Amino acid sequence: DAGVTQSPTHLIKTRGQQVTLRCSPKSGHDTVSWYQQALGQGPQFIFQYYEEEERQRGNFPDRFSGHQFPNYSSELNVNALLLGDSALYLCASSWGGTSGRNEQFFGPGTRLTVL
């Protein structure tokens, strides 16, 4: 079991650029959630995808968008990057969407640096 995988591991972008991060869920999971973890802070929920639709969204601007594919993998897109978007982006997978009863399993994260 490969667990949750994320790519790339690290990424450096400049202000105003756009970035796409990718996540493959744990085998048997159909739900993907994305979190942003700024340095020295706890993770903050961005959104959750289930059945290829956004089911829940945290307090993040529209510059943050996502997608879920039929194989349950997911992408996080961030447009018009700001310095404040520099963070570790964590993907978590689970089963059953918002009605699921099992816990979320986290990937190792993608470290995004915006210069």
Added chain:
Amino acid sequence: AQSVTQLGSHVSVSEGALVLLRCNYSSSVPPYLFWYVQYPNQGLQLLLKYTSAATLVKGINGFEAEFKKSETSFHLTKPSAHMSDAAEYFCAVSNQAGTALIFGKGTTLSVSS
């Protein structure tokens, strides 16, 4: 709205000493509560979870936590610290196991020999 407060951003203990990491929550519905550990440059690993069954929850690596509704607390303990326990610990709350997790700011645990 749900929230989590972790008391103490940094806790230092000696190897073999008791570990106590504090977490208080706020929730208008019966909460699901979690403790996660994060080692440097890694993602989060689930230590244990409370989902309205037994109030004393046992997790991995000898950790346990007790849900106290009257105190709205879910403190994490381990009887004897090991050097390998040094890491960042996060308490989190949600209204269901699979929904958005609300995390505290974390507590850094240092273990000295």
